[in-house]
Amino acid sequence: MTRYVVLLRGVNVGGVTVRMAELRELLESRGFAGVTTVLASGNALVTSDATGAEVKADIEAALRERFGYDAWVQVLTVDALRAIVEAYPFARARDGWHDYVMFVLDAGVATALLACELDPAHEQAAAGDGVVYWTVPKGDTLDSVLGKATGKAAYKPHLTVRNVNTLEKLLA
CATH class of the missing domain: 3.30.70.1280 (SP0830-like domains)
Known part of the structure; x- marks a missing residue:
């Protein structure tokens, strides 16, 4: 089991x-x-x-x-999931920031997301094993470059996003 x-x-x-x-x-x-x-x-x-x-x-x-x-x-x-959370590459729990993991089933979608031009002072992304790690200021999630990219209809079957805090609750 x-x-x-x-x-x-x-x-x-x-x-x-x-x-x-x-x-x-x-x-x-x-x-x-x-x-x-x-x-x-x-x-x-x-x-x-x-x-x-x-x-x-x-x-x-x-x-x-x-x-x-x-x-x-x-x-x-x-x-x-535990390995994915433990590999989160950015500083965690920074005041005013969200920490996310994008679970991506299609490698082409992950490549496209990672190719987005990001302002590293505003949001950062990094590749992981079947995931894209992402950090963005609170309040900017939906309006950020990656936030807008994840909303594309073509990505729906291949992508879901979770806050790292939620993933830690799943592991607790």
Whole structure:
């Protein structure tokens, strides 16, 4: 049995509402054990003997069927998430700054994001293992160069972003 972290993209924003109690119920009905949801932004932990790819396909299909939206999730092991958080390359918890991890399924999307011309005094990005690390001043997330880039429709199936504080809660 493997403990997985499941990150849903785009829930509880833009008209897609998935209550965490409903998510927990749905995941349990699919046979996942030890289901826990964290915060109200589409984060869950499940235990399964299926592969990560099988877990991903199962959850995406279940979400589409139950909630009627184009569901995209990212699934990784708890150990993989821990390694990603531990590798965060920027100073953490700076006053006035957000620390993010972009989980990117498509290497071409990661390359495109990392090619954005950033003002390092305003935001910074760095490549990681299947992720792009990002730091940006609070209040500027959506209006920053990378914030705007992550909103591209073509990236939706391949990308989800989480604050490092949220990832630490998933690991706690």
